[in-house]
Amino acid sequence: xxxxxxxxxxxxxxxxxxxxxxxxxxxxxxxxxxxxxxxxxxxxxxxxxxxxxxxxxxxxxxxxxxxxxxxxxxxxxxxxxxxxxxxxxxxxxxxxxxxxxxxxxxxxxxxxxxxxxxxxxxxxxxxxxxxxxxxxx
Numbered sequence: 328x329x330x331x332x333x334x335x336x337x338x339x340x341x342x343x344x345x346x347x348x349x350x351x352x353x354x355x356x357x358x359x360x361x362x363x364x365x366x367x368x369x370x371x372x373x374x375x376x377x378x379x380x381x382x383x384x385x386x387x388x389x390x391x392x393x394x395x396x397x398x399x400x401x402x403x404x405x406x407x408x409x410x411x412x413x414x415x416x417x418x419x420x421x422x423x424x425x426x427x428x429x430x431x432x433x434x435x436x437x438x439x440x441x442x443x444x445x446x447x448x449x450x451x452x453x454x455x456x457x458x459x460x461x462x463x464x
């Protein structure tokens with residue numbers, strides 16, 4: 328049985344990370360494709376049963392495109408889309424762990440949108456984050 332790239336990547340997540348990834352995939356802000364949610368749920372249920380290496384293309388297709396005629400290219404596209412969501416998730420997780428970079432990006436966004444009333448607050452927050460980071464190290 329062929330190992331799918333997305334599932335190999337998901338194998339590297341611990342249980343807590345996998346739970347957060349599931350929430351990420353279920354978020355309508357990040358994903359509006361129910362088929363991807365279904366594929367993710369299938370993987371998680373198989374992983375819990377320790378049978379994740381037994382996921383077939385037919386099972387994936389049925390979970391994502393129930394009742395439609397099988398298309399290998401469409402299934403590969405769905406798996407590719409789920410992999411892209413995984414990459415976005417990893418970036419989001421890293422951003423959460425790097426408050427200084429997050430504050431910097433916020434200042435850039437506020438400057439780009441020309442929202443001056445929030446810019447000074449974001450500068451203070453960035454300074455606070457920087458000071459806290461300095462005392463930790």
